[in-house]
Each structure stands twice: as C-alpha cells, then as structure tokens.
Amino acid sequence: MTWTQVLLTSVWGGLLALERRAFLQAMISRPLVAGTVTGALLSDVEAGLGVGVVFELLHLGGASLGGAHADHDTLPAVAGASLAASGALQSGNPSTPAQWAFAILLCAPFGRAGLLLENRLDARARKYFGRAKDAAESGNLQRAARQNLRAMWPQFVFYGLICGAAALAGESIYSLWPRLPESLLRGLTWAYPALGVAAAAIAIQGSHAPSRLRIALGVGVITALTLLFMSGRAP
Amino acid sequence: MTIPRLTLWRIAARTLFIQAGFSPEAMQTLGLLYALEPAWPRLYPDAPEQRLEAMRRHLTPFNTHPYAAAAIVGGILHYEAKVARGEATVDDVAKFKRTLMGPLAALGDGFFWLSLRPATGALGVALVPWLGWKAPFVFLLTYNLVHLITRSWLFVAGFRHGSAVVARLAELKVPMWSNRLRSLAAAAASGVGVWLAFRFSEQESSTRWLGAGCLGLGLVATWLIERKVPPLAVLYGAAVLATVAGALW
Numbered sequence: 001m002t003w004t005q006v007l008l009t010s011v012w013g014g015l016l017a018l019e020r021r022a023f024l025q026a027m028i029s030r031p032l033v034a035g036t037v038t039g040a041l042l043s044d045v046e047a048g049l050g051v052g053v054v055f056e057l058l059h060l061g062g063a064s065l066g067g068a069h070a071d072h073d074t075l076p077a078v079a080g081a082s083l084a085a086s087g088a089l090q091s092g093n094p095s096t097p098a099q100w101a102f103a104i105l106l107c108a109p110f111g112r113a114g115l116l117l118e119n120r121l122d123a124r125a126r127k128y129f130g131r132a133k134d135a136a137e138s139g140n141l142q143r144a145a146r147q148n149l150r151a152m153w154p155q156f157v158f159y160g161l162i163c164g165a166a167a168l169a170g171e172s173i174y175s176l177w178p179r180l181p182e183s184l185l186r187g188l189t190w191a192y193p194a195l196g197v198a199a200a201a202i203a204i205q206g207s208h209a210p211s212r213l214r215i216a217l218g219v220g221v222i223t224a225l226t227l228l229f230m231s232g233r234a235p
Numbered sequence: 236m237t238i239p240r241l242t243l244w245r246i247a248a249r250t251l252f253i254q255a256g257f258s259p260e261a262m263q264t265l266g267l268l269y270a271l272e273p274a275w276p277r278l279y280p281d282a283p284e285q286r287l288e289a290m291r292r293h294l295t296p297f298n299t300h301p302y303a304a305a306a307i308v309g310g311i312l313h314y315e316a317k318v319a320r321g322e323a324t325v326d327d328v329a330k331f332k333r334t335l336m337g338p339l340a341a342l343g344d345g346f347f348w349l350s351l352r353p354a355t356g357a358l359g360v361a362l363v364p365w366l367g368w369k370a371p372f373v374f375l376l377t378y379n380l381v382h383l384i385t386r387s388w389l390f391v392a393g394f395r396h397g398s399a400v401v402a403r404l405a406e407l408k409v410p411m412w413s414n415r416l417r418s419l420a421a422a423a424a425s426g427v428g429v430w431l432a433f434r435f436s437e438q439e440s441s442t443r444w445l446g447a448g449c450l451g452l453g454l455v456a457t458w459l460i461e462r463k464v465p466p467l468a469v470l471y472g473a474a475v476l477a478t479v480a481g482a483l484w
Contacts (some may be wrong), residue, residue: 151258
C-alpha cells in the first residue's frame with residue numbers, strides 16, 4: 001500500500017464522518033457506499049462491496065433518535081473495507097471471502113467505538129456553543145454563526161486518522177495470512193456467508209415492519225426455490 | 236420587509252449543516268444560528284441592535300430531524316419577516332418552533348431513518364447480485380431522489396405557509412408509505428440473506444450442505460434477534476460456528 005492510498009483513505013474516512021451527521025446526510029456514508037468506494041480507492045472494489053454489504057445489513061435499522069445515537073455505521077465499513085483490500089494488496093492477488101470475513105470480524109466493534117468517540121466529540125462541541133453565545137453577547141453575529149463550522153474539524157481529523165490507521169495496519173496484519181493453517185482459512189471462507197445471513201436476520205428485525213417475520217419467511221422460501229431451480233439442483 | 240430569493244437559497248443551503256455543531260445540551264442550536272445568519276441583515280438592514288436581538292432569541296435549545304429542520308427554518312423566516320414588518324410578535328416565532336420541533340422530529344425519524352433508509356439500503360444490497368458495484372449508486376440515487384425533493388419542498392412549504400405546513404404534510408400520508416417501505420426492507424433483507432447463503436456455497440462443490448447450514452443459521456439468528464439477543468453476539472456466534480464447521484469439514 002502506498003502512502004497516497006493511506007492518505008486517500010484518511011481523507012475519505014474523515015469526509016464520510018462529516019457527511020454522516022454534520023453535513024448533507026445524503027447516505028454517501030452508509031456502509032454499502034462507503035465500503036465500496038473505499039475498496040475502489042484501494043484497487044479492490046470486490047472487497048469493499050463484500051464488506052459493505054454485511055455492514056449495511058448489520059446497521060440497517062440503526063438510527064439516532066432524539067439525543068440518543070446508534071452505533072457508528074461508517075467507521076467499521078471504511079476500516080473493514082480498507083483492511084480487506086490491503087490483504088489483496090499484500091498478496092498481489094484478488095481478496096477472498098475469507099479475508100472479507102476476517103476484516104468484518106475485526107472491525108465490527110468499531111461501530112461501538114465510533115459511537116463512544118462521537119459522544120466525546122459532541123461533549124467537546126459544548127465549547128463552540130459557549131463561544132457562539134459570547135460572540136452573540138459582544139454583537140458579532142458572524143463569529144457566533146461560524147462556530148457551527150468550526151465544530152466539524154475534530155470529527156474529520158479523528159475519524160480520518162482511524163481509517164488511515166486501519167489501512168496502514170492491514171498490510172502488517174495480512175502479512176501473517178500465509179502462515180495461517182489451511183483449515184482455519186477454509187473455516188473463514190465459510191464464515192463470510194454465515195456473517196451475511198446473520199446480518200440479514202439482524203436487518204429483518206431492523207426493518208421495523210410489523211409483519212416482518214411472515215414477509216421474510218415468504219420471500220426467503222421463494223428466493224431459495226428460485227435459486228435452487230436456477231442452479232439445476234431442484235429435486 | 237422581505238428576504239431576497241438569493242438569500243433564501245443561501246439559508247436553504249446552510250440548513251444542510253444543521254447538525255455540524257451538535258452538542259448534548261444545545262443540540263442543533265449552533266446549526267440553526269448558522270442557517271439563519273444571512274436573514275438578519277435583510278430583515279433589519281438599518282438596525283444592528285434588532286439583528287442581534289433576533290439572533291439571541293434563537294440561542295435556546297433546538298432539536299429536530301435534520302431534514303425536517305428545513306421546514307422549521309423556512310417557517311422561522313416566515314414569522315421573522317412578519318415580526319420585522321410588525322405583523323407578528325416574537326412569541327409567535329417561539330411558539331412555532333416549540334410546537335413543531337417534536338412532531339416533525341418524530342415524523343422525520345419514522346419516515347426517513349426507520350423506513351426510507353432501511354428500504355432503499357436493503358434494496359441496494361438486494362441489487363448487488365445483478366448490478367455488482369453499481370448497486371450502491373442505485374441506492375444513493377433512489378434515496379436522494381426522495382430526500383432532496385422532500386427537503387427542498389419542506390423549506391419552501393415552511394417559508395410560504397408557516398405553521399400551516401403541518402396540514403400540507405398530512406396530505407402526504409407519511410405513515411402509510413412508512414409501513415410499505417418497512418415491509419419492502421424486510422423482504423429485501425430476507426432475499427439477500429438467502430442469496431448470500433447460496434452464492435457462496437456454490438463456490439466449493441464439496442460444500443453442498445453449506446447453503447442449507449447457512450439458511451438454518453439464518454432462522455436461528457432471526458429467532459435470537461427477535462428475543463433481544465445482542466446483534467454482535469449473534470454475528471460472532473454465527474461466524475464462530477461456521478468457521479469451526481468449515482475447519483473440521
């Protein structure tokens with residue numbers, strides 16, 4: 001991995017952290033998009049997509065309601081995608097579902113870590129409000145209003161640094177990959193669809209649909225029968 | 236006293252930053268101050284003290300759904316322009332804000348965060364088998380078509396109608412659409428789960444039973460999640476089981 005790619009991942013991660021809550025919220029920071037583009041930046045779209053799909057399903061129902069925030073959905077997706085893509089960069093071959101599963105397992109807790117960091121940064125933003133009040137008292141309207149934008153830079157810096165660090169760490173972590181026993185690698189290959197299926201189950205609950213279980217069962221059976229028929233394995 | 240169209244555009248653009256300075260106590264107050272700032276010189280061109288006074292009355296805690304904030308900012312401008320013309324009191328502005336913040340937050344959370352986003356997100360994931368890396372962009376396009384149109388409409392409706400924006404919103408039948416979108420999200424998530432189980436079991440011919448095992452795992456995971464087992468525990472449990480099974484096969 002080149003330093004340019006690490007820098008790109010950092011800047012991208014920082015911008016996404018802003019887009020997620022501070023600015024726009026056009027869902028560019030959702031795991032599906034964030035992961036895929038991170039993979040593309042690191043020349044491995046497949047890895048980004050593979051990681052992004054699972055994290056999108058995992059965080060599908062998460063929402064900040066009122067003052068309570070949900071787990072950070074962007075950070076695990078960007079960190080996971082950059083980690084998985086760096087595995088491919090390390091080996092020189094396209095990344096594998098086993099590497100995606102490994103990256104997902106390593107980065108899933110980043111959701112809670114990201115939330116804790118977000119809460120700390122929110123608490124820190126109190127000082128900007130204090131400054132705005134002081135500016136309003138002294139009659140400086142513009143300075144009072146601008147405090148809103150100043151509160152964004154810590155988010156950009158902290159989340160950007162974490163994403164860059166994940167990209168950087170990926171290469172060292174995956175340098176140990178060839179030493180792993182073959183049985184474990186096969187097991188991790190199996191883990192990827194299992195992660196996807198578990199995340200889909202979490203997403204079904206996250207849909208908040210009143211008759212979600214009936215709908216999920218019906219669609220699941222139809223999809224399974226269609227896939228069996230298409231693959232020629234129908235009885 | 237009126238607000239020129241260009242200033243309205245600036246204010247509408249600034250509502251996109253409504254949560255930039257979010258803090259636990261003031262919440263979106265900084266964002267509101269920032270959005271409204273271009274209005275004051277237009278409403279009080281020759282009265283700096285009144286400008287300051289107008290800004291100070293918005294230093295109270297403010298929080299709503301970030302998209303719905305566009306309607307409130309528009310409505311505040313509607314009433315502030317009346318205040319500047321002497322047709323309304325400052326209490327009218329405060330009452331409008333106080334009355335609409337909560338209901339619009341609930342409406343926005345229910346529709347955008349808990350219905351439209353899960354539905355378009357699950358649909359985006361469900362399109363991956365057909366569109367590959369292009370699927371995330373279909374998700375972005377679908378979501379933002381609704382998001383950006385609604386956000387612009389809310390700002391204009393708030394500015395034109397003030398508190399009557401609520402009546403306009405009622406015409407949109409938001410709860411009905413929310414329920415349909417939630418059902419779509421559940422359906423798409425289920426379809427994707429099944430596809431993932433099959434797609435990756437097809438890769439190895441020796442693992443015919445992997446797909447069936449994954450589907451069984453999905454049923455157990457659904458049962459556990461509905462019984463409030465923490466999602467990460469279910470995720471790691473599934474991964475450990477599959478890894479051990481794969482390693483021992």
